[in-house]
Amino acid sequence: MLVVALRMLFGDATKCLGLVFGVALSTLLLCQQVSIFFGLLSRAASVIDDAPEADIWVMDPAVKTIEVPYPLRDTVLQRVRGVEGVAWAVPFFKASTQVRTRRGTLDNAIMIGVDDVSLVGVPDRFLLGTLDDLTLPDAIAINPAGFRLLFPGEELDVGRELELNDRRARIVAIVDASPAFSANLTIYTRYSLATRYTNNGRNTLSFVLAKAADPSTIAAVADRIAAEMGLKAVERATFRRETIGYILATTGIPASFGTVVLLGVLIGIAIVGLTFNQFVMENIRQYAALKAIGVRNGWLLAMTLTQAAFVATVGYGIGLAAAAGFFATAGQSDALRGFRLLPEVAVGVALLAGVIVLLATTVSLRRVFFVDPATVFRG
Amino acid sequence: MDDLPTNTPPGAIAVRCVGVQKSFAAGETTVRVLRGTDFTARAGEMTFLVGPSGCGKTTLISIIGAILSADAGSVEVLGFDVRRARGGRLADFRLANLGFIFQQFNLLPAxxxxxxxxxxxxAAGRSTRFGERAAAALLARLGLEQHLHKMPAQLSGGQQQRVAIARVLVHAPRLVICDEPTASLDAESGHTVMELLREVALAPDRAVIIVTHDTRIFEFADVIHHMSDGRIERIEGKSIAPSEAHA
Structure with missing residues (x-):
């Protein structure tokens, strides 16, 4: 009887395609939007992710996110180094700046200044040049998306010069930094240079990055720094969470993506529900005939669920493939780089697709269950 | 299904309805469709149920076919009291013992x-291959051996009705209930269908009940029950006892 159910479904090719299309569209929409949402959140914490050597981030108590640092006194660095349990501590500068492109336009850039000696905080993924090149005079490293922004249509290259705050800066390396949330161009340089490339006044220290001598005491060391210095000192993972939490709480991103996800679910339910209902209504006499013959409701339930399962599986498969294709192609662009189809999202959307199809078939199922077999005797 | 009837002796009463009543709500009023109807059909006979539209024929065969419940009276079909059974048990009874032929064929188009x-x-759990082999043999007997793999839309009305007859007879039911089986057919096709029904569906231990308006096929009836206003008004036929002739 389950084969009969599928034959009934295939027999109406238009509705069968409509049902599969509805689920596929919802799946594509949900996979794409939810993956981009998580990709955006991940971008918000990219600078933290690119400095995995640091266990503890020290900052002004008012700071809630890496996007909005508040300058610390330079003396803070030495005091952190003096706290018991700290293996090392280095300065970390982060600021927004503007860069004039070749086309004469101004573009936002993130300026990261790292410790002049250790260079802790620069991601270890160099496409051109090396970490040591950053010790050269006026040396900066930029990300590939930033290079393409500054020099459109040109191959990645080193040796070019920029003007930052009326000072010369020379690109010595191209570093594959994680895509950032607020700008396409990320500039890495030494702390001493970064403060000169921006006009940040007397206090320039954004954060102090520290390493605990004993990995098992990171939380305790962070608490000690906070207690002794009256500053905020948190573990890396905590700061990452707080940064993402700040984005979630203060921007319209969750509401915007949530709306799209809700629309995806509703569109899926509407398309699948209406099409499936129409399919059942057009076959209601056949269902009534089956009931009259003696087919039990349990079998009719199994038949309907088989049709729903087929639609859900094929529709989900097509939608997932389309989403994967999207990220494999569009994901190569600088605007969408780093966004990918997350396995967790694929699993979650699979469950959601199942729920969409189940909800959409519930009304139809009711009709099948309660159809009066005596209908077949009516003209 | 172990307590369901397993055989019907030739000439035995296959269907016995006594004092059957059925009403339907129509808005705020109640329409009494069956008003204490008595009806009998014997094995080995083709019993016709005729009467004007709205007299209760379809309601009566729906009750006999165990797809509608009576409000009052007794309904015994093949020795089975259908008024005492519910839901799945009735479905099993229909699947094992009854066959329906509808005016509109109701074939699955796919x-x-x-x-x-x-x-x-x-539906009874046999394999698809077994089912199709049995169906093919029956369809060949009904003259459709060239059309086994055709879809309903590719068949004429008469051919579709023959497929419907094959669907009814494939599991050898002991009671076949037909609702206007020739209404959608021309005279020749209708005649052919009735000949086939008489030849294939009727057997000494099987009964056939036919609801019809089609006077052209009355010649096939063994017994004709004339129904009017929810009651059997008159019975005519070969095997009617004098006491049964006027219900």
Whole structure:
């Protein structure tokens, strides 16, 4: 009887395609939007992710996110180094700046200044040049998306010069930094240079990055720094969470993506529900005939669920493939780089697709269950 | 299904309805469709149920076919008291013992003639291959051996009705209930269908009940029950006892 159910479904090719299309569209929409949402959140914490050597981030108590640092006194660095349990501590500068492109336009850039000696905080993924090149005079490293922004249509290259705050800066390396949330161009340089490339006044220290001598005491060391210095000192993972939490709480991103996800679910339910209902209504006499013959409701339930399962599986498969294709192609662009189809999202959307199809078939199922077999005797 | 009837002796009463009543709500009023109807059909006979539209014929065969419940009276079909059974048990009873032929055929449009005809066997748990083989044999007997794999839309009305007959007979039911089986057919096709029904559906231990308006096929009846206003008004036929002639 389950084969009969599928034959009934295939027999109406238009509705069968409509049902599969509805689920596929919802799946594509949900996979794409939810993956981009998580990709955006991940971008918000990219600078933290690119400095995995640091266990503890020290900052002004008012700071809630890496996007909005508040300058610390330079003396803070030495005091952190003096706290018991700290293996090392280095300065970390982060600021927004503007860069004039070749086309004469101004573009936002993130300026990261790292410790002049250790260079802790620069991601270890160099496409051109090396970490040591950053010790050269006026040396900066930029990300590939930033290079393409500054020099459109040109191959990645080193040796070019920029003007930052009326000072010369020379690109010595191209570093594959994680895509950032607020700008396409990320500039890495030494702390001493970064403060000169921006006009940040007397206090320039954004954060102090520290390493605990004993990995098992990171939380305790962070608490000690906070207690002794009256500053905020948190573990890396905590700061990452707080940064993402700040984005979630203060921007319209969750509401915007949530709306799209809700629309995806509703569109899926509407398309699948209406099409499936129409399919059942057009076959209601056949269902009534089956009931009259003696087919039990349990079998009719199994038949309907088989049709729903087929639609859900094929529709989900097509939608997932389309989403994967999207990220494999569009994901190569600088605007969408780093966004990918997350396995967790694929699993979650699979469950959601199942729920969409189940909800959409519930009304139809009711009709099948309660159809009066005596209908077949009516003209 | 172990307590369901397993055989019907030739000439035995296959269906016995006594004082059957059925009403339907129509808005705020109640329409009494069956008003204490008595009805009998014997094995080995083709029993016709005739009467004007709205007299209760369809309601009566729906009750006999265990797809509608009576409000009052007794309904015994093949020795089974259908008023005492409910839901799944009634479905099992229909599947094992009854066959229906409808005015509008009600074939599944996505299934071929052989697949449609095999449905009761497949529904009863037999394999698709077994069902289609049995259906093919029956369809060949009904003159459709060239059309086994055709879809209903590719068949004429008469051919579709023959597929419907094959669907009914494939599991050898002991009671076949037909609702206007010739209404959608021309005179010649109707005649052919009735000959086939008489030849294939009727057997000494099987009964056939036919609801019809089609006077052209009355010649096939063994017994004709004339129904009017929810009651059997008159019975005529070969095997009617004098006491039964006027209900």
């Amino acid at each position: 299934l071929s003639a052989a697949e449609n005809a095999s449905l009761p066997l497949v």
